[in-house]
Amino acid sequence: xxxLIGELSKRTGVNIExxxxxxxxxxxxxPPRSDGGRRQYDKAHTIRLSFIKRCRxxxxxxxxxxxLLKLVDGGYTCSEVQALTLRHQREIRKKxxxxxxxxxxxxxxxxxxxxxxxxxxxxxxxxFANLNQ
Amino acid sequence: xxxLIGELSKRTGVNIExxxxxxxxxxxxxPPRSDGGRRQYDKAHTIRLSFIKRCRxxxxxxxxxxxLLKLVDGGYTCSEVQALTLRHQREIRKKxxxxxxxxxxxxxxxxxxxxxxxxxxxxxxxxFANLNQ
DNA sequence: ATTGTTCCTGTAGCTACTACAGGAAGTATA
DNA sequence: TATACTTCCTGTAGTAGCTACAGGAACAAT
Numbered sequence: 001x002x003x004l005i006g007e008l009s010k011r012t013g014v015n016i017e018x019x020x021x022x023x024x025x026x027x028x029x030x031p032p033r034s035d036g037g038r039r040q041y042d043k044a045h046t047i048r049l050s051f052i053k054r055c056r057x058x059x060x061x062x063x064x065x066x067x068l069l070k071l072v073d074g075g076y077t078c079s080e081v082q083a084l085t086l087r088h089q090r091e092i093r094k095k096x097x098x099x100x101x102x103x104x105x106x107x108x109x110x111x112x113x114x115x116x117x118x119x120x121x122x123x124x125x126x127x128f129a130n131l132n133q
Numbered sequence: 134x135x136x137l138i139g140e141l142s143k144r145t146g147v148n149i150e151x152x153x154x155x156x157x158x159x160x161x162x163x164p165p166r167s168d169g170g171r172r173q174y175d176k177a178h179t180i181r182l183s184f185i186k187r188c189r190x191x192x193x194x195x196x197x198x199x200x201l202l203k204l205v206d207g208g209y210t211c212s213e214v215q216a217l218t219l220r221h222q223r224e225i226r227k228k229x230x231x232x233x234x235x236x237x238x239x240x241x242x243x244x245x246x247x248x249x250x251x252x253x254x255x256x257x258x259x260x261f262a263n264l265n266q
Numbered sequence: 267a268t269t270g271t272t273c274c275t276g277t278a279g280c281t282a283c284t285a286c287a288g289g290a291a292g293t294a295t296a
Numbered sequence: 297t298a299t300a301c302t303t304c305c306t307g308t309a310g311t312a313g314c315t316a317c318a319g320g321a322a323c324a325a326t
Contacts, residue, residue: 006303016304017284025282036291038304047261054260059235062282071257078254082246085256089239096232099225102192106222113215121211123218124201127187128180139272149273150315158313169322171273195313 002040012049019049027052027062027069060088135173145182152182160185160195160202193221 009016022028023039028049031039051072055065064084071080112122142149155161161182164172184205188198197217204213245255 004304015284018282020306021283034291036304038291051260056282058239058260059232068257068260075252076254076257077250077252078247078256079250081254081256082243082248085239085243085246089236089243092232092236092239096229096236099192099229099232103222103225103229105191106218106225110215110218110222113218114211115215117210117212119208119210121209121214123211123214124205124209127184127191127201137273148315151313153275154314167322169273171322189313 002042003046005039005041008041008046008049011046012053014049014053022049022052025062027066058088059092064088135175136179138172138174141174141179141182144179145186147182147186155182155185158195160199191221192225197221 003011005016005019008014009019014022019028023030029045031041031045034040048069052065052069055068056062060068067084068081109123109126112126114120136144138149138152141147142152147155152161156163162178164174164178167173181202185198185202188201189195193201200217201214242256242259245259247253
């Protein structure tokens, strides 16, 4: 049961250019070609691409995905995968912390706004604050 | 009171290549040059660069910074700045929501890990789940 | 005169794609 | 069979926001 790249794209939700990009980056296995030179994918490719997409959706970097694929391909242990997952989770939590701080700061700045059509804004003032020395 | 790029970099915490990049991107005003061809910055440049850095630290994109600078340069109203700030805050909140969901999912997956040196991991299982049809 | 630091320009690299251009292959219809 | 239309191909360049060189010139200190 062979499918072409357009169908693979539809089934996985990964777009065509990205699939070719993954091939170039050695994330996807190189598929056989038809006489006309078209890529012929099968079930294994579909599963692999879905795996990649799922990892990406979980926020893993391509570098991480590469490691996960290597683990999957070459035999892995739970502790290896767990370590990667925990590291990733730590990074996510750090981002959340940073963004929350940003949100708070922006909120405080914005709260002071009059919202009027006047040439004076506490946001700009606040950004400029302590800049003049 | 003229300073060179290295000193400007030290004072603002923006590194040298980035300063030159901002100049190329028309965020920084083009400074006069010394006889030897070195950029000569003054107070105004320092303040402008600090403003840019502060905006970046607040998570504004360079595109947003460009708009903020234009507003600052050309006269702005509170409502314009407020609108930009609110939009930015909405984007940040969306990111926080997404990351929280990721964190939760990863946490659930990881919780099931044995953490042992065994070739079996619920994280991988979970990523693969529902992929086989 | 020499050494060491700072500066210069210009180009390439990073992440993870996306968007073409220009052409070939395959399919459906007249 | 001729035509039109869609899908595919390769290869290159663009996106954001820098960072990291290479190769050379300018300046400061000894």
